Amino acid sequence: MSLTASHSLLLLALLILLSAFFSLAEIALAASRPVKLRQMADEGNAEALRVIAIQENPGHYFTVVQIGMNALAILGGIVGEGLLSPPFERLLAAWLSAEQATTLAFVASFVLTTSLFIVVTDLIPKQVAMAVPEQLAIRVIGPMRLLTTLLKPLVLVYAWLVGGVIALLKLPKQRDDSITPEDILAMTQAGAQSGTLAASEQQVIENIFELETRTLPSAMTHRDSIVYFLIDDPDALIRSRIADEPYSAYPVCDGGIDHIVGYVTIKDLFQRVLGDQPISLADPGLLRKPLVVPDRLTLAEVLKQFRQAGETFALIVNEYSLVVGLISLNDVMSIVMGDMVSPWYEEQIVRRDENSWLIDGVTPIQDVRRALEIDSVPHEDEYETLAGFLMTMLRRVPKRTDSVTWGGYTFEVMDVDSYRIDQVMVTRTAAPGAGEAQG
Structure with a gap:
């Protein structure tokens, strides 16, 4: 092989490698997840911040990529044709006429050069970049920023042309990086399927988001199952009911469940029992004011009301002010930590x-x-x-x-x-x- 052919071969290899670099840089930036990049930035990786900044305005970055890829592809075609056509032509001349041998040699060199560029500069870099986009993006961001600076005049010309066409056709210029609950759930499901997230952890995350859509009747203790006291219940009946049906709190009513006057906690009742004191629900020091919420609230909204009121217990009423159920903080948390179903x-x-x-x-x-x-x-x-x-x-x-x-x-x-x-x-x-x- 002559020296000129050796130089052409080295030049073709260099053009292929450079083109592969641009292809990798393009996919790495596009496929990088902002959430992952921010996590890397929080861990002290300054390059991750630069990648995030370029993702927010990637026009110049992609312009440099396209300039490089197209220029290298054209040069690669020229070098490849000059390098490969003569050997093919000499090989085919033994069976074909000179004109036919020249034509087929050109076709063969074109196909081989194009195949090399497709495989080495396109398919392989893109598959690798899709597998580890963030790690590659932070590695190529330095050279790409340098190239953007060197080619800035040409980049500005192309940016002006592209911006004009986009504005004329009213095409979108920036991608929406906002993350919706559906995106988070999809990521947790993918994490559970890959094994990086335990199935129970993924279920808890899904349960938390479902609190926004589930209304109180799906988790409350229904009206017929509420254990309550009447304000004039005698001491013996109260003690007996506590022993038979222990709960953290009991509504106290005047005549019926729809006339709530307050509620009493099991802690206060036990203090009376242990102190050998009589229990009278008419005692204002024993009753507490209940939190009353409408039945159309979601579980997320009742959690907010629990936090604001400092309560862990609420009575639920319908539009006619009739009590339809009761819910506690434990009811909601058991749904979050369980299988997103009622405790029963x-x-x-x-x-x-x-x-x-x-x-x-x-x-x-x-x-x-x-x-x-x-x-x-x-x-x-x-x-x-x-x-x-x-x-x-x-x-x-x-x-x-x-x-x-x-x-x-x-x-x-x-x-x-x-x-x-x-x-x-x-x-x-x-x-x-x-x-x-x-x-």
């Missing part, structure tokens, strides 16, 4: 076999969807429970043996107590279909 989930949803479940009518519809793996149910914003779903679908109060088919499941009412749906049998059907109500 195991009692409300009982799996009989692979294709059937026995579900309590007051079970929150979100818990039913999760247990059955149903993506959505019709008119979900109109009700909170499985019983509400059945009433909405049937357009009347369900009776025993009434059924509804939706999403590949049949919901059959098994027991009704004074218009209250106690038990619903859910059976997976053979072929999921559209929802329809059956009486």
Whole structure:
């Protein structure tokens, strides 16, 4: 091989490597995650801050990349054709005419040079950059800033042209780096699938975001299950009820559950018991003012009210000022730390076999969807429970043996107590279909 051919080969290799550098720099910047870069910056990496700054205004950076890649590709084609065409032409001359050998030699050198650029300067750098974008971005940012300075006059010309075209066509100039809850959930799901985040940790994060959409009826103790005292209850009855049904707090009512006068804590009652003092709920020093919240609040909103009022217990009323339930801080936190279901989930949803479940009518519809793996149910914003779903679908109060088919499941009412749906049998059907109500 002659000296000239050796120089051409070295020059072609250099052009390919430089082009690979620009390709890697382009993808590394585009694929770098701002959250990861900020984390690296907080750990003291100054280059990460420079990458973030360029991501906010990447026009000049990408202009340098395109100038470099296109110039190198053109030079590579010229050098490759000059280097490879003569050997191919000499090889083909033994079988073809001079004109045909020249033409095919040019084609062969073009294909080989193009293939080298595609594989070495495009596919390999981009796959590597997609795998570790942040680490590569902070390594190439120094040389790229230097090139941007050296080519600034040319960069400004191209930037002016590009800016004019973008403005004329009203195209977007900057990407939106805001992170939505859906983005965070997607990242945590990816982390759980890759093994970097434990499944239980990912579930807790998902539960926290779901607090924004779940309303109080999905987690509260319902009206019929509230244990309360009347203000004139005798000492013996109060002590007996505490022993039978211990809770952290009890509403105190005047005549009925809808006339709340306050609440009393188990701590205060125990102090009276241990001090061998009589318990009288009429004692103003024993009663506390309850926190009352509307039933349309979300769990996130009630947490905020707990924090503002310094309370861990709230009564829930509807638009007619009737008490519909009770919720405590423990109820909300058990949902966050658990499987995003009510504390009594195991009692409300009982799996009989692979294709059937026995579900309590007051079970929150979100818990039913999760247990059955149903993506959505019709008119979900109109009700909170499985019983509400059945009433909405049937357009009347369900009776025993009434059924509804939706999403590949049949919901059959098994027991009704004074218009209250106690038990619903859910059976997976053979072929999921559209929802329809059956009486």
